[in-house]
Amino acid sequence: NAGVTQTPKFQVLKTGQSMTLQCAQDMNHNSMYWYRQDPGMGLRLIYYSASEGTTDKGEVPNGYNVSRLNKREFSLRLESAAPSQTSVYFCASLSVGSYNEQFFGPGTRLTVL
């Protein structure tokens, strides 16, 4: 049982490049989330998916797109990276029957030059 996994762990992009961050969970959770965390700050919600086939915007969705490929996988895409998107990105899933216990992946540390 790996929990929530994310790839890659680290990435450096140049402004304007695109990339996809991958996330998968093996806990049979319905809801999945993408957050970003900037230095000294809490996590801010980018997008979430309440169930397979549905996605919705969070607090800071501009510049990102998501795909809920199946129940296990939820990917985040940066179409044209900007330096303001330099951050640590965390994927999370919500424990079934819970309102508050989220399980987080190890994070992707992204630098945009």
Place this chain on the structure above:
Amino acid sequence: GQSLEQPSEVTAVEGAIVQINCTYQTSGFYGLSWYQQHDGGAPTFLSYNALDGLEETGRFSSFLSRSDSYGYLLLQELQMKDSASYFCAVSPPTGRRALTFGSGTRLQVQP
């Protein structure tokens, strides 16, 4: 909307007790959660208060008072490994169940 405020830093001595406060402004929520995050690591769930009062989990306790829009995390018998950032979080009463996090309190435990 929802907003949560926490002190940015707290310092305490090994073996002591420390309280990390969280005040919030929200139109409603299911409960108050606490997460721990070590440097370079992912947040991990610590505790959850659905109702007012104190919840105890080992050395950690969490408290909620909805009437005062206030909660706290209490850490007892501090250990060096407790040095980390602690975040309070709430989720809205309807819809997406996505958490809104406070900006976090960095706890430094000194020998």
